[in-house]
Amino acid sequence: MSQAPIRALIFDVFGTLVDWRSSIAREARQLLQPLGHELDWEGFADAWRGEYQGAMEEVRSGRLAFQKLDRLHRRNLDIVLERLSLEGLDESTRQQLNLAWHRLDAWPDVGPGLQALRRHFLIAPCSNGNISLMVDLARRNGWHWDAILGAELARDYKPKAAVYLHAVAALDLHREQVMMVAAHSSDLEAASAAGLRTAHVARPDEAGPGRGESAPTVAVDYTAADLRDLASQL
Structure with a gap:
C-alpha cells in the first residue's frame, strides 16, 4: 500500500x-416508563438496531430510493413497536423516541x-x-x-x-x-x-x-x- x-x-x-445500546435503552426508558410501559430496555435497543442493516439494504439494492437515516429509523421503530404490541403510542411520542439517535x-x-x-x-x-x-x-x-x-x-x-x-x-x-x-x-x-x-x-x-x-x-x-x-x- x-x-x-x-x-x-x-x-x-x-x-x-x-x-448506541446504552443510550437508546436510557432514552426509551425515560420516554416510555412514565407512560406505564415496562420493557427489557436493552433488548428494545437491540431490536431497533436489528432492523438497521435490512432497511439500508433496501436503499443499497435500489429497491428503495435514498432517504435519510432518520426516516429509516422511524420506519424501523414502527416495526419494533408493533412487534412489542406498543403500536398505540401517539405520534408525538414516536417522534421524540426516534430522535433518541440524536442524543x-x-x-x-x-x-x-x-x-x-x-x-x-x-x-x-x-x-x-x-x-x-x-x-x-x-x-x-x-x-x-x-x-x-x-x-x-x-x-x-x-x-x-x-x-x-x-x-x-x-x-x-x-x-x-x-x-x-x-x-x-x-x-x-x-x-x-x-x-x-x-x-x-x-x-x-x-x-x-x-x-x-x-x-x-x-x-x-x-x-x-x-x-x-x-x-x-x-
Whole structure:
C-alpha cells in the first residue's frame, strides 16, 4: 500500500464513537416508563438496531430510493413497536423516541482522542447517519469536526464504495491520504477495497458485554484499543 502521508481521518460513528445500546435503552426508558410501559430496555435497543442493516439494504439494492437515516429509523421503530404490541403510542411520542439517535453518548475516550487527532489531521464523520443527526451528536458530546461527510451527501449507504470515495473527493485528497476509522471489520474491509487506509478501534462491548469486536477480522493498517491509543500511534 502507498506510504503517502495520511492527511485525514474519517470515522464511523454508531458503535465506534457512541454507545448506541446504552443510550437508546436510557432514552426509551425515560420516554416510555412514565407512560406505564415496562420493557427489557436493552433488548428494545437491540431490536431497533436489528432492523438497521435490512432497511439500508433496501436503499443499497435500489429497491428503495435514498432517504435519510432518520426516516429509516422511524420506519424501523414502527416495526419494533408493533412487534412489542406498543403500536398505540401517539405520534408525538414516536417522534421524540426516534430522535433518541440524536442524543447518544460518546465512549469516554472519544472526546480527548478526537481532540488529540485533530491537532495533526483533518477529521470528519463518515457515517450512515444524516447530517442533522451528526450535528446533534457533535454538539451533545463536544466534538469539533472539520467537515461532516457520509451517506446523506453520497446518497447511498456504507459499505458501498461511493460513500468512502465521496468523502475523499470532498476533502480534495487522494484515497491513500485518507484513513477510515471504525470498530467494524466489514466497514474497514470496504474502505480498504475502495483504496483508503484503515484503522480498527476495539469496542468489545458495543452490542452488550462481549458482543463487539475486540480485534479486526480483516487486514488493517492500524489496530488500537481506543482513540487515545490511535492518537498515540499516529
